[in-house]
Amino acid sequence: xxxxxxxxxxxxxxxxxxxxxxxxxxxxxxxxxxxxxxxxxxxxxxxxxxxxxxxxxxxxxxxxxxxxxxxxxxxxxxxxxxxxxxxxxxxxxxxxxxxxxxxxxxxxxxxxxxxxxxxxxxxxxxxxxxxxxxxxxxxxxxxxxxxxxxxxxxxxxxxxxxxxxxxxxxxxxxxxxxxxxxxxxxxxxxxxxxxxxxxxxxxxxxxxxxxxxxxxxxxxxxxxxxxxxxxxxxxxxxxxxxxxxxxxxxxxxxxxxxxxxxxxxxxxxxxxxxxxxxxxxx
Amino acid sequence: xxxxxxxxxxxxxxxxxxxxxxxxxxxxxxxxxxxxxxxxxxxxxxxxxxxxxxxxxxxxxxxxxxxxxxxxxxxxxxxxxxxxxxxxxxxxxxxxxxxxxxxxxxxxxxxxxxxxxxxxxxxxxxxxxxxxxxxxxxxxxxxxxxxxxxxxxxxxxxxxxxxxxxxxxxxxxxxxxxxxxxxxxxxxxxxxxxxxxxxxxxxxxxxxxxxxxxxxxxxxxxxxxxxxxxxxxxxxxx
Amino acid sequence: xxxxxxxxxxxxxxxxxxxxxxxxxxxxxxxxxxxxxxxxxxxxxxxxxxxxxxxxxxxxxxxxxxxxxxxxxxxxxxxxxxxxxxxxxxxxxxxxxxxxxxxxxxxxxxxxxxxxxxxxxxxxxxxxxxxxxxxxxxxxxxxxxxxxxxxxxxxxxxxxxxxxxxxxxxxxxxxxxxxxxxxxxxxxxxxxxxxxxxxxxxxxxxxxxxxxxxxxxxxxxxxxxxx
Numbered sequence: 001x002x003x004x005x006x007x008x009x010x011x012x013x014x015x016x017x018x019x020x021x022x023x024x025x026x027x028x029x030x031x032x033x034x035x036x037x038x039x040x041x042x043x044x045x046x047x048x049x050x051x052x053x054x055x056x057x058x059x060x061x062x063x064x065x066x067x068x069x070x071x072x073x074x075x076x077x078x079x080x081x082x083x084x085x086x087x088x089x090x091x092x093x094x095x096x097x098x099x100x101x102x103x104x105x106x107x108x109x110x111x112x113x114x115x116x117x118x119x120x121x122x123x124x125x126x127x128x129x130x131x132x133x134x135x136x137x138x139x140x141x142x143x144x145x146x147x148x149x150x151x152x153x154x155x156x157x158x159x160x161x162x163x164x165x166x167x168x169x170x171x172x173x174x175x176x177x178x179x180x181x182x183x184x185x186x187x188x189x190x191x192x193x194x195x196x197x198x199x200x201x202x203x204x205x206x207x208x209x210x211x212x213x214x215x216x217x218x219x220x221x222x223x224x225x226x227x228x229x230x231x232x233x234x235x236x237x238x239x240x241x242x243x244x245x246x247x248x249x250x251x252x253x254x255x256x257x258x259x260x261x262x263x264x265x266x267x268x269x270x271x272x273x274x275x276x277x278x279x280x281x282x
Numbered sequence: 283x284x285x286x287x288x289x290x291x292x293x294x295x296x297x298x299x300x301x302x303x304x305x306x307x308x309x310x311x312x313x314x315x316x317x318x319x320x321x322x323x324x325x326x327x328x329x330x331x332x333x334x335x336x337x338x339x340x341x342x343x344x345x346x347x348x349x350x351x352x353x354x355x356x357x358x359x360x361x362x363x364x365x366x367x368x369x370x371x372x373x374x375x376x377x378x379x380x381x382x383x384x385x386x387x388x389x390x391x392x393x394x395x396x397x398x399x400x401x402x403x404x405x406x407x408x409x410x411x412x413x414x415x416x417x418x419x420x421x422x423x424x425x426x427x428x429x430x431x432x433x434x435x436x437x438x439x440x441x442x443x444x445x446x447x448x449x450x451x452x453x454x455x456x457x458x459x460x461x462x463x464x465x466x467x468x469x470x471x472x473x474x475x476x477x478x479x480x481x482x483x484x485x486x487x488x489x490x491x492x493x494x495x496x497x498x499x500x501x502x503x504x505x506x507x508x509x510x511x512x513x514x515x516x517x518x519x520x
Numbered sequence: 521x522x523x524x525x526x527x528x529x530x531x532x533x534x535x536x537x538x539x540x541x542x543x544x545x546x547x548x549x550x551x552x553x554x555x556x557x558x559x560x561x562x563x564x565x566x567x568x569x570x571x572x573x574x575x576x577x578x579x580x581x582x583x584x585x586x587x588x589x590x591x592x593x594x595x596x597x598x599x600x601x602x603x604x605x606x607x608x609x610x611x612x613x614x615x616x617x618x619x620x621x622x623x624x625x626x627x628x629x630x631x632x633x634x635x636x637x638x639x640x641x642x643x644x645x646x647x648x649x650x651x652x653x654x655x656x657x658x659x660x661x662x663x664x665x666x667x668x669x670x671x672x673x674x675x676x677x678x679x680x681x682x683x684x685x686x687x688x689x690x691x692x693x694x695x696x697x698x699x700x701x702x703x704x705x706x707x708x709x710x711x712x713x714x715x716x717x718x719x720x721x722x723x724x725x726x727x728x729x730x731x732x733x734x735x736x737x738x739x740x741x742x743x744x745x746x747x
Contacts, residue, residue, distance in 0.1 A: 031611055031692075040711050045695065062611055062692035076600030077610050181710025206712030236600055236608070340648055363649045369642055372664040381660065385650040411743075427650070 029058035030241045033070075033078035035149055036179030039063035041199035041268055047257040051248055057241045065179065067147025073097060076234030079242040084149035084224040098227035102250055105258050105269045109153055109220040110201055112184070113193040113213035127217040128161045135163050138172045140192035142183050145175030149222070154195045157219060184210070197222055199268035224269070288351040289360055289434050290466060291315035292337055297346035299332050306332045308490045310346070318482020319457070319467035321498070325519055328487040330470035331366070334437045337468060338363045362433035366440045368424030370412035375404060375423050378412050382427035398426045402456055418449025425456060436460065438469040442476065454480060474514065478502060486510050488519055539727065542700040545613055545687070546680045549620035553676050557625040558669065561632025562658050565640060576633065582626030588685030594619040595689050611692040616700070619686040624676035631672045635665050667739055674735055681728050701727070
């Protein structure tokens with residue numbers, strides 16, 4: 001009698017085991033490997049419901065750094081990649097893992113730093129000079145250190161300043177190996193400088209004593225691209241819904257959706273899909 | 283009438299039981315036959331428990347031979363044992379008996395359980411968690427579990443050693459009744475009074491050896507060894 | 521913090537879905553771990569075989585498996601490029617259940633082994649005397665150990681409910697699909713919503729507390745009603 005009481009309790013506790021996705025549900029969903037900057041800024045939360053309303057396709061976003069996202073796609077675990085490191089993306093397509101790369105939108109990076117500004121770079125318009133000043137002053141600097149698009153951009157800028165803190169690892173250079181939000185939290189706690197994309201910065205809720213130190217430099221341009229994972233490499237890739245997503249995001253409707261995403265009146269991402277790249281009947 | 287499936291008589295021939303470097307039993311030759319209860323009497327550490335376990339085939343002799351009835355190593359065993367500190371299963375008294383019945387391959391219906399509970403006077407406590415029973419009640423429940431096996435031989439290891447006189451009497455009454463119904467009782471005790479009350483015959487042990495063996499009245503009236511005399515007089519014997 | 525409370529009171533559908541998924545995933549993983557781990561633990565306790573000692577050491581050591589390592593291994597197994605890629609389980613709740621089950625099975629097995637071994641040493645002589653067969657032996661020990669086994673399951677549940685490393689790797693923290701309490705807390709933290717993250721943490725703690733309280737009252741009820 002009491003054995004059945006236990007059995008009943010166990011049975012009641014086990015709510016229906018999450019079933020494997022039905023075939024139909026599979027058809028109507030895709031996996032997009034993207035970056036933490038697009039997730040943390042809230043962009044996807046804004047535009048994906050519009051896409052679903054129009055096509056009924058569920059977009060499942062797995063947010064990783066650009067490097068990890070491309071790796072996930074190489075393994076065949078994603079249908080589309082949506083990242084921001086053009087050289088890495090082009091290599092991805094050249095290797096045969098992607099069908100074709102399209103520009104989608106851009107924003108810019110900003111160099112964030114403590115209001116106290118130990119390296120005295122505030123208000124500047126030259127990011128390379130600023131980085132040189134940071135290095136000279138030994139001011140704490142937080143690096144993503146995770147092969148993300150932002151990390152790649154950061155390393156490229158150090159290179160332009162003829163510096164290589166990633167290799168020499170001075171004490172003021174702090175590589176954390178995490179996403180943009182974590183990097184901002186860390187910079188806040190350490191009173192350090194950090195390179196961030198503007199979208200994440202605007203939507204970030206724990207700014208503390210941090211503020212924009214340098215912005216507007218041409219070299220801080222941040223381009224996002226979208227690529228369909230090559231079904232010839234991975235037959236499981238959902239070609240039709242994946243292509244539908246790319247078509248939509250490059251279309252006037254998708255581009256407007258991106259344009260309309262604002263936080264506190266500020267637009268975060270600027271659509272720039274090229275006229276020559278848009279699909280027909282977008 | 284010879285019963286070829288009977289475990290009796292139990293015969294030990296020059297049996298020793300050794301644990302490590304110590305001889306718990308030394309060179310014991312003994313026969314235990316049908317009839318009135320056989321009491322294993324002796325001070326603590328004299329080997330009484332070991333002898334019971336041999337009879338119950340829980341251990342084997344290190345040297346010597348033990349045989350049961352017409353055969354030496356029987357496959358089925360028609361005996362049961364109650365340990366000095368019986369372990370209750372974490373369930374009700376009745377469920378303990380059900381468990382014993384099932385283990386013995388006998389039908390565990392309500393009637394059988396009720397009958398066994400009645401035999402040991404625990405009818406009102408069927409649904410009580412066995413671990414919540416008093417010492418005397420647990421001892422009686424252990425007896426009921428043993429009786430569930432419908433044993434030919436019932437081994438008891440100092441069943442009343444930790445009980446008060448009233449509980450002791452209750453248990454002794456049950457033993458006397460069981461013996462009267464034909465079950466062979468082999469019981470260990472260091473209590474002279476108990477031995478006097480219950481024994482048909484006595485096996486007197488000291489230090490792993492059998493010092494004396496014989497009918498109870500003779501043993502108490504005129505013991506033949508010095509050790510027995512001193513023990514009966516209340517001395518410490520070892 | 522107020523945001524978190526407000527979310528509960530307003531019955532926010534999103535939060536409710538996240539809570540429900542957390543419970544489903546972790547409870548399923550706990551039951552799975554019990555179905556595998558308890559017989560395994562009982563076996564290790566009762567059967568003498570070569571390598572038994574090694575198994576016990578391994579089980580005990582694996583109680584401390586880092587969740588992120590488990591997540592990584594399961595990820596590699598379930599990836600399309602991995603041996604079980606055909607199943608298409610990566611980035612689904614099923615993958616999360618599997619990863620958490622793998623994580624806590626050693627805990628359940630190792631603790632069950634200890635409990636059964638202790639109980640066996642207590643019951644051994646009686647069971648030998650009663651000539652209890654091997655199957656009856658195992659079921660009797662598991663049933664008599666039931667209260668300890670419930671506590672063991674709660675330990676497994678707690679460990680799984682608390683972890684984020686495994687579920688975030690194999691689940692992908694997909695909004696509306698594989699997002700659970702712990703991954704949401706991680707996400708809100710990375711967005712800088714620290715107060716909300718703390719509030720969610722408190723909600724998670726109350727969930728775990730509720731499950732434990734439920735198990736406790738079942739035990740009290742059981743104890744009262746004999747058995």
